[in-house]
Amino acid sequence: MDSLSYKTISVNKATAQKEWVVVDATDQVLGRLGTKVTKLLRGKYKPSFTPHVDCGDNVIIINADKVRLTGSKWNDRIYLRHTGYPGGQREFTPAKLMAKEPLSLYRKVIKGMLPKNRLGEAIINNMYVYAGSEHPHQAQNPKAIDLNSLK
16 A cells, blocks of 8 residues: 555645634633633644644734632732842732733733743744723634633
8 A cells, every 4th residue: 555545734834724712711711711821822733733843823812800819819829030140139929910901911821831932932823812892803803712612
């Protein structure tokens, strides 16, 4: 038998079927929302998933200010960053980060779940976060997805 009846299809940048998706963050737990959005960004829900290619969807998160954290994590969880100078370690809580800019909290949480390479840095740019229910991406005809129906 010279030919196979099946072939493994590897998607490249030109053949990736990227879509626009709207996710509502109202009353969603931040970490669980983050894992599902990360899978959408990577394309893991698609049968043509290829690990080394950006084949995921463009995700729009609306109502980002209505997300919740369980327990007392708003003030007890501490994120760290360093300025690069001696004694330059800075710490901040999710409450401070959310008050400053909701995008930065989502970006920090979801970026930690993506690959730590050039692909991960490219994929995080496919996420758009808005505090209200309005977004400027109506021209792309995004489809709304219920995160509770995804695994």
